[in-house]
Amino acid sequence: MTTAPWSALRVDGVRLLQRLQDLGQFGALEGGGTNRLALSDADKAGRDWTVQQMRDLGMAVQVDAIGNVVGTCAGMQDLPPVMTGSHIDTVRTGGLYDGNYGVMAGLEVVATLRAAGVRTRRPIQVAFFTNEEGARFQPDMMGSLVMVGGMPLQAALATQAVDNAATVGDELARIGYAGSAPVGAPVVDSFVELHIEQGPVLEQQDRLIGVVQGVQGICWMQLRFTGTSNHAGTTPMALRHDAGMCAMRCAAFIHNLVVRYGGSQLGTVGGLQLKPNLINVIAQEAVMTVDLRNTQAAPLRQAQAEVLAFANRIASENGVQCEHRQLADFEPVDFDADLVDCVEQHAHALGLSTLRMPSGAGHDAQMLARVCPSAMVFVPSRQGLSHNVHEHTDPDQLVHGANVLLQVLLHQANR
Amino acid sequence: MTTAPWSALRVDGVRLLQRLQDLGQFGALEGGGTNRLALSDADKAGRDWTVQQMRDLGMAVQVDAIGNVVGTCAGMQDLPPVMTGSHIDTVRTGGLYDGNYGVMAGLEVVATLRAAGVRTRRPIQVAFFTNEEGARFQPDMMGSLVMVGGMPLQAALATQAVDNAATVGDELARIGYAGSAPVGAPVVDSFVELHIEQGPVLEQQDRLIGVVQGVQGICWMQLRFTGTSNHAGTTPMALRHDAGMCAMRCAAFIHNLVVRYGGSQLGTVGGLQLKPNLINVIAQEAVMTVDLRNTQAAPLRQAQAEVLAFANRIASENGVQCEHRQLADFEPVDFDADLVDCVEQHAHALGLSTLRMPSGAGHDAQMLARVCPSAMVFVPSRQGLSHNVHEHTDPDQLVHGANVLLQVLLHQANR
Structure with a gap:
């Protein structure tokens, strides 16, 4: 210069x-x-x-x-x-x-x-x-x-x-x-x-x-898991439809995914609301937010797809419904x-x-x-x-x- | 008879x-x-x-x-x-x-x-x-x-x-x-x-x-994770102190533990409150409830100890504080x-x-x-x-x- x-x-x-x-x-x-x-x-x-x-x-x-x-x-x-x-x-x-x-x-x-x-x-x-x-x-x-x-x-x-x-x-x-x-x-x-x-x-x-x-590209999603509220002491694990557990496993999956991807991949579950949100009641509903970001479009799309696939799989395995709402979607x-x-x-x-x-x-x-x-x-x-x-x-x-x-x-x- | x-x-x-x-x-x-x-x-x-x-x-x-x-x-x-x-x-x-x-x-x-x-x-x-x-x-x-x-x-x-x-x-x-x-x-x-x-x-x-x-014996605990609130888009994963992530990984750990123990072991995370509970903000606080039950005293004690050890480890690895409050403790x-x-x-x-x-x-x-x-x-x-x-x-x-x-x-x- x-x-x-x-x-x-x-x-x-x-x-x-x-x-x-x-x-x-x-x-x-x-x-x-x-x-x-x-x-x-x-x-x-x-x-x-x-x-x-x-x-x-x-x-x-x-x-x-x-x-x-x-x-x-x-x-x-x-x-x-x-x-x-x-x-x-x-x-x-x-x-x-x-x-x-x-x-x-x-x-x-x-x-x-x-x-x-x-x-x-x-x-x-x-x-x-x-x-x-x-x-x-x-x-x-x-x-x-x-x-x-x-x-x-x-x-x-x-x-x-x-x-x-x-x-x-x-x-x-x-x-x-x-x-x-x-x-x-x-x-x-x-x-x-x-x-x-x-x-x-x-x-x-x-x-x-x-x-x-x-x-960074930004992918914001809301995942709503709907299961069945039941007594935490009298409902065997195999008979549960635990919406909260599905959401929290999904959050753990997201964290593992981010570590696995490395690079510029970010993932945050900043919002989670359980219903009824009581110590001894299995949650009938869990609404969680997912914030995924990456400077590269391809891995961001891949991360989104993986999170959705996991959410649907964990829900299905537990007899829980999973609905997905896209809240924001910006390409890098x-x-x-x-x-x-x-x-x-x-x-x-x-x-x-x-x-x-x-x-x-x-x-x-x-x-x-x-x-x-x-x-x-x-x-x-x-x-x-x-x-x-x-x-x-x-x-x-x-x-x-x-x-x-x-x-x-x-x-x-x-x- | x-x-x-x-x-x-x-x-x-x-x-x-x-x-x-x-x-x-x-x-x-x-x-x-x-x-x-x-x-x-x-x-x-x-x-x-x-x-x-x-x-x-x-x-x-x-x-x-x-x-x-x-x-x-x-x-x-x-x-x-x-x-x-x-x-x-x-x-x-x-x-x-x-x-x-x-x-x-x-x-x-x-x-x-x-x-x-x-x-x-x-x-x-x-x-x-x-x-x-x-x-x-x-x-x-x-x-x-x-x-x-x-x-x-x-x-x-x-x-x-x-x-x-x-x-x-x-x-x-x-x-x-x-x-x-x-x-x-x-x-x-x-x-x-x-x-x-x-x-x-x-x-x-x-x-x-x-x-x-x-x-069943009942062990009720409250775990309070205290980290640092930060922007979900501008805070690299390695610099986070994500209290919500610690809590949700702990919930996933509890679910895995229950599957691993089998028998009469039950585990429920029915309550979780994140602060500030926003999509694009890393949670500075997560208060979760843990409900563990077992008809046998020894595995119930062991489960409690494992959950506490995991909670403290995940918190420590993420620069997050973890406080534990025993809410109920009944022997089988x-x-x-x-x-x-x-x-x-x-x-x-x-x-x-x-x-x-x-x-x-x-x-x-x-x-x-x-x-x-x-x-x-x-x-x-x-x-x-x-x-x-x-x-x-x-x-x-x-x-x-x-x-x-x-x-x-x-x-x-x-x-």
């Missing part, structure tokens, strides 16, 4: 941290953390403030029909822009960084360029997408999904909140973010999202920058190899340690990857905590990540 | 069934079944009616300080009496037969003897014991436990209800059953309890009379071999098919077995249902059981 004239540029760390603190005031929770559910009053306040920041930086702001907001910093030529961004909605007990960090760092990049009088060849855009979290309206990543044509606009607007009858369309109108710009795949040169890891890997391996190669996403290399090279040029890794969580970048070369940059999350008011990344780590974003955007926008 | 002069005596089936129906009216539930929780108003009403039945049969009635009621039908000689009986309290959604059947059949035996003008050598007693179910006050089998000296009277009287501040002592006084007779091991010749099986074995094996050889009870033979012989003499079997549930007879030769007679339970408003035994099966009780009591009381 030849040294570019802008390679000595650095973001203003204090200004970045201040923006994060300022944004965190909207929906701030007592004792720390943020509650800025999508399209709530707090979200509106955060959006208004962020839009004002964009305007103050001289950016042109557009809002589309699903409420995605894009600020544009003009380039020297009228070429497809290089986009960065993330989201500023949070879960009900969220932290200051999930999503917000990527948007505020994007603004800080623009502020840095502006302060240095640097103008790029291509325009640079900073976006925040509607309802990434999915905590109030499902599915998650809604704004970016609609933008890339993965969900019809009308269906998204008609989506009801999980806790009342308000729709996305109602709430966008109410808070003033039912924008006039059309939705649809934007003509974007490339997309880079900076985000906290939300997992413990970088911290455990003592690396500063995660070079994200892709997003591979980010653009050149852009991933670019992230890694610029981190190294900044003297930062890196780790190539998949993203375990879903991000807007996986939607943008459908329409343009995309990549992500991760910074460490203390103890891997996220969706948690105790979410934390050290200030210097936040600044390192923003500098990587700055350099990658400069590289892309000056191509 | 030589034919005794009374071997042709039979109970009046219609009268027996009528008494069961009549008693079932106290605390009757809409649509069937009975709610006669210990020392409730409904229990008082059932007790008052049953005491009147005893008096109408010419029995002397005594109530002891823990509310156990004993009706005595005098014998020709002043010898230790032969006792039968059970309980008339029920669970909140109980059936007509659990406990009640044994008491009503005892009264029917006395009514039969009275109608036939038969007087036995030894007195015959019919008892009902306080709070056998343990549904309102714990422990269960309280009245018989106190009677045989297994629990101090004062501790029993001070026991609070599970749902309010009322004590056993308060409630006995309130319903008029804080009796004047002293508690303490009664001088009883022998004890025979007739009961529904509460399990499916007799029905499955198409036998009419269960010759109960003893009561063997009934008196001669009295068990006596039950079997009289069933055969009546032309009834039999099965030697353990009792899976606890019964007052296991308490009486501490102070006198004791045994039990079981009749089938349709589908093994019990503690259930759909509890059912066919009328002719109820009558068969009462005739076995009649003959066994005559045999014992005329020795």
Whole structure:
């Protein structure tokens, strides 16, 4: 990599941290953390403030029909822009960084360029997408999904909140973010999202920058075993139809499967509800959740098939019914190899340690990857905590990540 | 067995069934079944009616300080009496037969003897014991436990209800059953309890009379696994402290152990509570119940030790804490071999098919077995249902059981 004239540029760390603190005031929770559910009053306040920041930086702001907001910093030529961004909605007990960090760092990049009088060849855009979290309206990543044509606009607007009858369309109108710009795949040169890891890997391996190669595929299932409730003391083992036992054996099978597959295979049984859930009564019903993830599509499909086959077999052997409901099914996403290399090279040029890794969580970048070369940059999350008011990344780590974003955007926008 | 002069005596089936129906009216539930929780108003009403039945049969009635009621039908000689009986309290959604059947059949035996003008050598007693179910006050089998000296009277009287501040002592006084007779091991010749099986074995094996050889030992434990909550997508398997996975592997281990032990070993994980119990969050806590039963003390102890060792090992391997709480621990009870033979012989003499079997549930007879030769007679339970408003035994099966009780009591009381 030849040294570019802008390679000595650095973001203003204090200004970045201040923006994060300022944004965190909207929906701030007592004792720390943020509650800025999508399209709530707090979200509106955060959006208004962020839009004002964009305007103050001289950016042109557009809002589309699903409420995605894009600020544009003009380039020297009228070429497809290089986009960065993330989201500023949070879960009900969220932290200051999930999503917000990527948007505020994007603004800080623009502020840095502006302060240095640097103008790029291509325009640079900073976006925040509607309802990434999915905590109030499902599915998650809604704004970016609609933008890339993965969900019809009308269906998204008609989506009801999980806790009342308000729709996305109602709430966008109410808070003033039912924008006039059309939705649809934007003509974007490339997309880079900076985000906290939300997992413990970088911290455990003592690396500063995660070079994200892709997003794991996700298979979410609910398995419902239905057997017969009976007395735990008077029912011989051979005469039981124990729904709970079937579910728990299935959970043990999943754990063994994950160990057997190795690689990037993950498996979690985080939810299990037994009925009647009493010490001396054989469970008549067990409803369990299965969360399988893999960066490779083939083993993920194979794992799903094996789990279902085992569940049906153990149920059948025990005279128990097994029903299966698919709750989510996302193929793995591979980010653009050149852009991933670019992230890694610029981190190294900044003297930062890196780790190539998949993203375990879903991000807007996986939607943008459908329409343009995309990549992500991760910074460490203390103890891997996220969706948690105790979410934390050290200030210097936040600044390192923003500098990587700055350099990658400069590289892309000056191509 | 030589034919005794009374071997042709039979109970009046219609009268027996009528008494069961009549008693079932106290605390009757809409649509069937009975709610006669210990020392409730409904229990008082059932007790008052049953005491009147005893008096109408010419029995002397005594109530002891823990509310156990004993009706005595005098014998020709002043010898230790032969006792039968059970309980008339029920669970909140109980059936007509659990406990009640044994008491009503005892009264029917006395009514039969009275109608036939038969007087036995030894007195015959019919008892009902306080709070056998343990549904309102714990422990269960309280009245018989106190009677045989297994629990101090004062501790029993001070026991609070599970749902309010009322004590056993308060409630006995309130319903008029804080009796004047002293508690303490009664001088009883022998004890025979007739009961529904509460399990499916007799029905499955198409036998009419269960010759109960003893009561299984019971080991109840609560295992609490405490790990760390984390994101199911971003936390590598090797960095997890998954409390739910530990619990569910432990449940699978218990099932394998039971299969490996065979014999009378039973194992049930009927209760499991995960926290936070979400599809994409690794459980930070899993509280599971373990119900182990065996008719033999040694393998039951061994099973308990193996389960605890496994729980601690899986927890330790996963960086999870495991706490263990013993909730119940009853040694197996063997009934008196001669009295068990006596039950079997009289069933055969009546032309009834039999099965030697353990009792899976606890019964007052296991308490009486501490102070006198004791045994039990079981009749089938349709589908093994019990503690259930759909509890059912066919009328002719109820009558068969009462005739076995009649003959066994005559045999014992005329020795």
